[in-house]
Amino acid sequence: MVHITFIDSSGEKRPVEAEEGSTVMEAAIRNSIPEITAECGGACACATCHVYVDEAFVPLTGEASPQEEDMLDFAYAVQPNSRLACQIKIGPEVEGLIVTTPARQG
Amino acid sequence: MVDNIETDVVIVGAGPSALFTVFELGLLDIKVHLIDILPRAGGQCSELYPEKPIYDIPGHPTITGAGLIDNLLAQIEPFHPTFHFNQLVTELETLGTPEAPAFRVKTDAGATFTAKAVIVAAGGGSFQPKKPPIEGIELYEDKSVFYAVRKMEEFRDKNVIIVGGGDSALDWTLNLHPIAKRITLVHRRDDFRAAPHSVNAMRELVAAGKLDLRIGQIVGLSGDDGELSGAHFKAGKEDAVVIAAERLIPFFGLTMKLGPIADWGLNLNENLIPVDTAQFETNVPGIFAIGDINFYPGKLKLILCGFHEGSLAAQKVHRYVYPDKKLTFQYTTSSTNLQKKLGVQ
Ligand SMILES: Cc1cc2nc3c(=O)[nH]c(=O)nc-3n(C[C@H](O)[C@H](O)[C@H](O)COP(=O)(O)OP(=O)(O)OC[C@H]3O[C@@H](n4cnc5c(N)ncnc54)[C@H](O)[C@@H]3O)c2cc1C
Ligand code: FES
Numbered sequence: 001m002v003h004i005t006f007i008d009s010s011g012e013k014r015p016v017e018a019e020e021g022s023t024v025m026e027a028a029i030r031n032s033i034p035e036i037t038a039e040c041g042g043a044c045a046c047a048t049c050h051v052y053v054d055e056a057f058v059p060l061t062g063e064a065s066p067q068e069e070d071m072l073d074f075a076y077a078v079q080p081n082s083r084l085a086c087q088i089k090i091g092p093e094v095e096g097l098i099v100t101t102p103a104r105q106g
Numbered sequence: 107m108v109d110n111i112e113t114d115v116v117i118v119g120a121g122p123s124a125l126f127t128v129f130e131l132g133l134l135d136i137k138v139h140l141i142d143i144l145p146r147a148g149g150q151c152s153e154l155y156p157e158k159p160i161y162d163i164p165g166h167p168t169i170t171g172a173g174l175i176d177n178l179l180a181q182i183e184p185f186h187p188t189f190h191f192n193q194l195v196t197e198l199e200t201l202g203t204p205e206a207p208a209f210r211v212k213t214d215a216g217a218t219f220t221a222k223a224v225i226v227a228a229g230g231g232s233f234q235p236k237k238p239p240i241e242g243i244e245l246y247e248d249k250s251v252f253y254a255v256r257k258m259e260e261f262r263d264k265n266v267i268i269v270g271g272g273d274s275a276l277d278w279t280l281n282l283h284p285i286a287k288r289i290t291l292v293h294r295r296d297d298f299r300a301a302p303h304s305v306n307a308m309r310e311l312v313a314a315g316k317l318d319l320r321i322g323q324i325v326g327l328s329g330d331d332g333e334l335s336g337a338h339f340k341a342g343k344e345d346a347v348v349i350a351a352e353r354l355i356p357f358f359g360l361t362m363k364l365g366p367i368a369d370w371g372l373n374l375n376e377n378l379i380p381v382d383t384a385q386f387e388t389n390v391p392g393i394f395a396i397g398d399i400n401f402y403p404g405k406l407k408l409i410l411c412g413f414h415e416g417s418l419a420a421q422k423v424h425r426y427v428y429p430d431k432k433l434t435f436q437y438t439t440s441s442t443n444l445q446k447k448l449g450v451q
Contacts, residue, residue, distance in 0.1 A: 039230075040154060040155075043154070043155055043158060045154045045155050045158070046154070047359070069295070069297065070272075070299045072294075073270065073271050073272065073293075073294065073295075073299065073358075073359075074236065074358055074359035076238065076239045077239065077323075078294050078323070104239050106236065106361050
């Protein structure tokens with residue numbers, strides 16, 4: 001199990017445990033994290049699982065694929081550390097991951 | 107005045123559930139008109155995941171969203187359904203009686219239909235443009251902020267800001283460029299999803315000084331009484347600057363909204379339409395709901411469930427369209443009558 005902390009737009013922290021091999025979006029949905037809608041269920045087709053990755057973890061979560069970048073065009077208030085949670089795979093290397101959710105997904 | 111179209115059945119939506127239902131109705135000699143706000147058939151399959159493989163369509167180990175829709179369109183070809191695209195169904199009025207229902211359907215393009223039954227196959231709702239999270243943007247909507255271009259004249263001799271990096275943003279940048287005073291294209295990154303030839307054409311205009319390209323985001327608007335005077339543009343961590351403009355066209359993709367369906371006198375349960383599971387009829391006799399839009403105990407939002415629901419609904423629709431005809435169950439493999447309708451006999 002890998003530990004992930006979701007911080008919502010008001011600053012409230014929600015620590016959860018996530019299974020290796022799943023995605024950050026799946027961890028959010030399983031734990032009823034607010035501010036993640038994930039309308040398309042992880043198909044990189046809706047941009048409603050937008051998160052900001054804590055700077056320290058940006059190198060560890062890898063880079064957005066071109067398809068993910070295209071979808072990020074539809075997200076709101078995109079920043080350089082923006083990612084789609086359904087495209088971040090959970091492995092041991094991201095232990096302790098911290099992501100912040102934006103106030104608005106769609 | 108637009109003529110009224112008379113038909114047996116109007117289907118609201120042209121997603122996969124609607125398409126297969128055309129087949130089931132066609133076998134029963136029932137004529138169909140379909141209406142969708144999108145410019146093409148296929149609903150979510152066409153709009154959200156045309157290139158992605160689906161693995162749970164019975165009999166197709168794998169098929170893409172677009173592939174499935176192409177096949178469905180080929181399958182219903184013999185029945186010549188009529189599609190009405192680019193229009194939103196706004197009104198559904200009940201005319202007849204519960205025993206002999208009749209309905210009037212209206213769209214925002216001014217078309218009206220009368221039908222003996224209506225099938226709501228509206229999925230998650232109609233696809234509508236996403237609005238950017240700019241405070242107060244609604245004050246400018248339809249006056250100086252537009253989410254689609256319906257009348258090009260609206261932009262003649264105006265300073266126009268277009269936001270986005272896909273085909274719509276690039277196409278309208280190129281189309282409006284000759285008539286607008288000045289166009290500024292704003293995108294969050296210097297990479298565009300749009301077709302390469304339009305990206306190249308855009309880059310050439312920028313290089314020739316005929317078009318402004320700014321990389322960043324629009325964070326605010328100024329103006330009076332819905333008349334825009336400028337947009338606040340922010341690049342990275344820099345302070346926002348004002349770009350003077352009288353028109354703004356943001357292209358942020360589409361989202362599904364229930365829309366006018368809420369006003370049609372149908373029972374709703376959290377934006378879904380409750381139906382019975384024998385014929386998928388709503389609380390209004392003659393109005394059916396199939397696919398992602400309906401709700402019943404055990405409901406799954408799967409394409410195959412929409413197919414099943416459409417086939418069962420068709421049986422009851424037959425009773426409304428042909429009250430005096432008896433329906434006998436037949437297989438397409440063995441019935442010469444059905445094969446004639448399919449044009450294979
Ligand atoms: C990324 C993704 C992956 C998926 N993968 C699968 C899968 O593997 N297997 C599976 O079985 N399902 C899958 N689904 C679900 C599947 O796409 C839906 O169950 C299916 O599209 C529902 O079909 P439908 O015809 O009921 O509605 P939709 O496909 O939603 O079509 C409804 C249509 O109605 C139109 N409409 C609605 N209201 C109006 C109105 N008032 N006026 C005009 N037009 C209107 C809409 O514009 C839309 O085009 C997936 C969905 C997504 C988003
Ligand atoms: S869940 Fe839709 S893009 Fe991530």
